[in-house]
Amino acid sequence: MIKALSEVEVVTLFVEDLASARAFYTGVFGLDVVYQDEASAVVRLGPMMINLLRREQAPELVEPTTVAGSGSGVRxxxxxxxxxxxxxxxxxxxxxxxxxxxxxxxxxxxxxxxxxxxxxxxxxxxxxxxxx
Missing domain, CATH: 3.10.180.10 (2,3-Dihydroxybiphenyl 1,2-Dioxygenase, domain 1)
Structure with missing residues (x-):
């Protein structure tokens, strides 16, 4: 067990349509946007943040693996x-x-x-x- 691990700080979700994803998390969940730019929007859920990142911006974060497309199954x-x-x-x-x-x-x-x-x-x- 890695003792330095204590809590999830950020979950990054790779999204196809940033505006739609942001509207879902702010409108349905009622979350506040704490940061946004043209590539992402970050919302706060309790002590955790959810980073909504455009899928085309994601490859550098997960290289050498690939980013799966929408509709490829639940992960x-x-x-x-x-x-x-x-x-x-x-x-x-x-x-x-x-x-x-x-x-x-x-x-x-x-x-x-x-x-x-x-x-x-x-x-x-x-x-x-x-x-x-």
């Missing part, structure tokens, strides 16, 4: 703990967000629902069920 799931999954799902639907699945009670003691942002990045909201 990650980001989970946000909430107090009321059903309430959050109702709010998501008011913003035109369609759920992939849920809300559903999982055998591991969580109620979850999943959805995607405009670039297909999958997010999940999860609440701990009582008694767990």
């Amino acid at each position: 990650a799931l980001f989970t946000i703990q909430v107090a009321d999954v059903d309430g959050v799902c109702a709010e998501l639907e008011q913003h035109g967000v369609r759920l992939l699945n849920g809300p559903v009670d999982r055998p591991w003691g969580r109620r979850t629902a999943a959805f995607t942002d405009p670039d297909g990045n999958v997010w999940e909201v999860a609440q701990t069920l009582q008694g767990d």
Whole structure:
């Protein structure tokens, strides 16, 4: 174990349409933009930041590997703990967000629902069920 690791500071998502991604994270999630330029927009989610980076700007960050294109399959799931999954799902639907699945009670003691942002990045909201 690397003891210097303590928390996730920034998650970088490679996006096709920066304006659409920024609108999703500010409009649906209600996040504030803390930095932006022509290549990226950074929003804050609690103590973490999400860097929305135009896909064409990403190769230098991941060389020698390549950046996958949109629609090549799910590669990650980001989970946000909430107090009321059903309430959050109702709010998501008011913003035109369609759920992939849920809300559903999982055998591991969580109620979850999943959805995607405009670039297909999958997010999940999860609440701990009582008694767990």
